[in-house]
Amino acid sequence: MKITKNPISKLIVLSSIVLCSYSGLAQAQSSAPIVCPGYKQGPSNIPSERVGKKIQKAYEAxxxxQMQEALTILYDIDSSDAFDRAFTDKFIGQLLASQEGQSAKALGYLQNSVKEKQLTDGDHASILKLVADLNLQEQKFADALVWYQKYIDFTCKQDPDVYVRMANSYHELKQFDKVVEPADKAIALYEKPNKNPYVLKLSAFVERKKWPQAIEVAEDLVRTFPDTxxxxxxxxxxYAQVEDYKKSLAMLEVAYNNGFLTKESEIRVLSQLFASNDIPYKAATILEKHMKEGLLKSDEKNLASLANAFHSAKEIKKxxxxYxxxxxxxxxVDHYRRQGSLLAAAEDYKNxxxxxxxxxxxxxxxxxGKxxxxxxxxxxxxxxxxxxxxHxxxxxxxxxxxxxxxxxEAYIKEKARNRGIKL
Structure with missing residues (x-):
């Protein structure tokens, strides 16, 4: 059994790239706590005067x-100062990341900007997350996981979106056993329920054919998102996968009555479940209804299934x-033979x-002979x-x-003789 093909949102969400105004070339540390408890805050730095003038000019462009002009100015900066280099690489990386098709190039600059802790705490944290997001966008899932962990280790921030992206990265790497933990963290952290971590968990269990666990997640989805x-x-x-056909029928019948079953395959499964639960008349009438409405094709296979369902329901003529x-x-041959047998049972011998x-x-x-x-x-x-x-x-x-x-033969001869019929 498969669940809906590719049910998982790719979740490639590029972090917002905020280029803060550069006034007086000063960068103050954020007053909000953005790093782990006990972290010793580093000194506030500003670019050197020579580099600062070029950065100011690039920002004005x-x-x-004038994106290309800004990048040209920044590319021209040559400085051996660690903070100057980190700040310039951050600026270049952010500009490149905002341009389509430049993510891979942006990654090199952004990773260099946080190779050592030179930037302000806020900038360092945001770049760690941006590097992770860009790796995810570039489908470098293993690298994305490394950078998301660096972001968590630096900030100690419990961000449900980050945990969803980590779960998604593990899923893309087919490391399905590692999907559940970050997905569970995301579920617990979201103030408003988000379907994505549930779907990632569900798919991870299905991929490993862990049906009882998949059922638990699906039950949570039904409770949490009842209108889906x-x-x-x-x-x-x-439920059908684990052969709990009574629960399977009950669930699909509720879904059917609420108008949730809209695919031919779903109607066929519902009909089969009615049949296997000894309710053949409903099995037949559901097939007939949706065949008349056009959801089910009136092809050989469906018509034979419908005939068989009516036969089980002892609706001989139908x-x-x-058939x-x-x-x-x-x-x-068998379809004609079955038709003939049923017509004979209904005493319609001519047909x-x-x-x-x-x-x-x-x-x-x-x-x-038969x-x-x-x-x-x-x-x-x-x-x-x-x-x-x-005959x-x-x-x-x-x-x-x-x-x-x-x-x-003897019986026929006797009956014919009694009627005066010569054979």
């Missing part, structure tokens, strides 16, 4: 939407009708004979003893039906 149709249907499917429609599309004749035309030596027996009995009950005798003689040529045919 940026403010005038897919969780109801998927939970019903998971079953015969739909006939299936046979018209399939030219299948039964028509169905058996079509089956016999298609049989090509396969089970012809078809001759069927034709013999239908003609017999129509009091057409000559035709009944003809009983033909049935005697088949070793599988010879004994039955012989016992009928």
């Amino acid at each position: 940026y403010n005038n939407d 149709a897919q969780w109801w249907s998927q939970l019903g499917m998971f 079953a015969a009708y739909y 006939g429609k299936a046979a018209a599309l399939s030219n299948d 039964a004979i028509s169905a058996f004749d079509k089956a016999l035309e298609l049989a090509k030596g396969q089970d012809e 078809l001759h027996i069927e034709l013999m009995t239908s003609y017999f009950y129509l009091n057409d003893f000559k035709q009944a005798h003809k 009983v003689k033909l049935a005697m040529n088949d070793s599988a039906t010879a004994r039955t045919a012989k016992s009928w």
Whole structure:
């Protein structure tokens, strides 16, 4: 069983790139706590005067939407001072990251800017997170995990979005056993429920075929997001996966009654569950309803399933009708034979004979003796003893039906003699 193909949001969310105004070339440490408790705050630095003038000029170009001019100025900065270099690389990396297709190039500059702790605490933290996000965007999932962990280790911040992105990275790396922990942390941290960590957990359990755990997550999804149709249907499917067909039927019936089942496959599963839970009439009527509405194709397979469902429900005439429609599309001997048998059971011998004749035309030596027996009995009950005798003689040529045919032959002869009919 599969859940909805590729159910996981890629969650490649590029962190907002905020280029703070550079007034007086001063960068003050943030007053808000953004680092782990016990962290010793470093000194506040500002670029050197020479570098500061170029940065101010680059910022003015940026403010005038002259992105390339700003980058040219910044590329020209040559300084051996650690803070100058880190600040310049941060600025270049942020500008590149804001341009389409420049993420890979931006990563080099941004990673250099935080190689050593030179920037303010706020800048250092934001760049760690931006590097992680850019790696995720570039599908460098292992690198993304490293940088998200660096961000957590530096800030001690419990950010649910970060944990979702980590869970997603583990999922993309197919390290499904590592998805659950960050996903659970995200679930616990979100003030308003977010479906993404649940979906990541669900997919990780499904990938490992851990159905009981997948069911637990799906049950949480139904409780948390009751208006989302897919969780109801998927939970019903998971119950079926562990062969809890009563729960599966109950869940899918609720989903159906709420209009949540809209796919042909879902209707077919619901019908099969009604059948397996000994409710064949509902199994049949649901198929019939959605076939008439066009959700289910009126093809050979669906028509035969519908006929079989009505047969189980002892709706003989309807079953015969739909076997006939299936046979018209399939030219299948068995479909015509079943149609004929049901019509004969309903004492519609004339139409039964028509169905058996079509089956016999298609049989090509396969089970012809049985078809001759069927034709013999239908003609017999129509009091057409000559035709009944003809088919009983033909049935005697088949070793599988010879004994039955012989016992009928004497009976047919007796009935014909009593009626004054010469065979």
